Amino acid sequence: MAEGTGKVSGLIAAEEIEQARERIAGRVVRTPLVRSPALTDMCGVPVHLKLEHRQTTGSFKLRGATNAVLSLGEQERARGVVGVSTGNHGRGLAYAAKAAGVRCIICMSELVPGNKVAGIEALGAEVRIVGRSQDDAQVEVDRLVREAGMTMLPPFDHRAVIAGQGTLGLEILEDLPALDTVLVPLSGGGLISGLALAVKSARPEVRVIGISMERGAAMRDCQKAGKPIPVEEMTTLADSLGGGIGLENRYTFAMVRELVDDIVTLSESEIAEGIRHAYWREQEVIEGSGAVGIGALLAGKVQAEGPLVALVSGRNIDMALHHKVISGEEPDIYGET
Numbered sequence: 001m002a003e004g005t006g007k008v009s010g011l012i013a014a015e016e017i018e019q020a021r022e023r024i025a026g027r028v029v030r031t032p033l034v035r036s037p038a039l040t041d042m043c044g045v046p047v048h049l050k051l052e053h054r055q056t057t058g059s060f061k062l063r064g065a066t067n068a069v070l071s072l073g074e075q076e077r078a079r080g081v082v083g084v085s086t087g088n089h090g091r092g093l094a095y096a097a098k099a100a101g102v103r104c105i106i107c108m109s110e111l112v113p114g115n116k117v118a119g120i121e122a123l124g125a126e127v128r129i130v131g132r133s134q135d136d137a138q139v140e141v142d143r144l145v146r147e148a149g150m151t152m153l154p155p156f157d158h159r160a161v162i163a164g165q166g167t168l169g170l171e172i173l174e175d176l177p178a179l180d181t182v183l184v185p186l187s188g189g190g191l192i193s194g195l196a197l198a199v200k201s202a203r204p205e206v207r208v209i210g211i212s213m214e215r216g217a218a219m220r221d222c223q224k225a226g227k228p229i230p231v232e233e234m235t236t237l238a239d240s241l242g243g244g245i246g247l248e249n250r251y252t253f254a255m256v257r258e259l260v261d262d263i264v265t266l267s268e269s270e271i272a273e274g275i276r277h278a279y280w281r282e283q284e285v286i287e288g289s290g291a292v293g294i295g296a297l298l299a300g301k302v303q304a305e306g307p308l309v310a311l312v313s314g315r316n317i318d319m320a321l322h323h324k325v326i327s328g329e330e331p332d333i334y335g336e337t
């Protein structure tokens with residue numbers, strides 16, 4: 001992976017992130033960067049939290065989705081967009097499309113819980129329930145693309161999505177020009193690819209570290225293997241980090257290889273500690289995937305050398321589960337939720 005000084009990826013240009021910023025300005029929240037006194041004390045260097053869980057729809061996914069929807073041509077817009085995600089990408093896409101006046105259909109299987117269906121509908125998307133698996137839902141998406149000319153917008157491996165997530169890097173640089181290290185939750189890698197490209201284009205020496213869960217760290221395993229490989233998905237508190245990177249991966253595998261300095265993984269109890277710290281010490285409700293940066297610091301898994309930023313990426317956690325975690329219950333019981 002990156003030596004920290006090299007050239008930045010030629011796959012996507014840094015200017016695309018600047019353009020994304022202009023395109024999505026006023027449509028997404030410019031979230032605050034705040035110093036954490038508790039983590040600063042603990043680490044001995046200034047630690048800041050980028051509070052992106054306060055983004056509209058509860059995660060940064062709105063940035064990439066908004067940039068992707070607004071980048072469509074007139075005809076594509078008229079025909080609408082489709083997706084399969086029932087999580088943060090689905091929420092972001094539903095909202096972004098509605099805000100731009102573009103039709104959006106999210107396909108999902110019968111097994112998706114009713115509250116998730118209602119959540120996506122409330123954000124303005126049409127929900128189409130098909131079959132009993134994610135694969136069945138994908139078949140319907142493919143049909144809508146083929147027969148209705150709709151555009152499928154994926155959650156991470158897409159240049160406008162990556163550029164949109166990269167706007168977070170520009171904001172962090174503006175608020176803390178002297179930063180040394182950024183900790184970024186890592187799944188498919190759209191977030192870390194865009195962010196690292198933005199930051200390293202201006203400051204190549206900044207360290208960008210990806211944080212995943214031990215249970216199903218797809219990008220880490222693929223980087224180790226030297227190519228995209230299938231990775232088994234498991235239940236985890238960091239549920240927004242689950243899933244593979246796609247065997248036909250076009251951008252994020254290569255960008256992570258070139259731009260990311262290290263990938264660290266956390267146990268379920270270390271993720272739970274991150275959620276607890278955020279609640280009791282920072283007064284923030286965050287989901288497991290958003291808590292991994294804090295969790296990595298608490299677990300001593302990242303060497304803090306200079307001003308550090310932990311990106312808090314989302315807040316969409318089931319509140320009954322959150323209540324259990326902050327009350328101190330241990331993660332091995334979470335399997336049943």
Ligand SMILES: *Cc1c(COP(=O)(O)O)cnc(C)c1O
Nearest residue numbers: 088187188189190191240313314
């Ligand atoms: C999607 C997501 C991530 C990971 O983003 P990738 O671009 O897939 O690496 C991290 N945190 C939250 C809350 C997410 O929804």
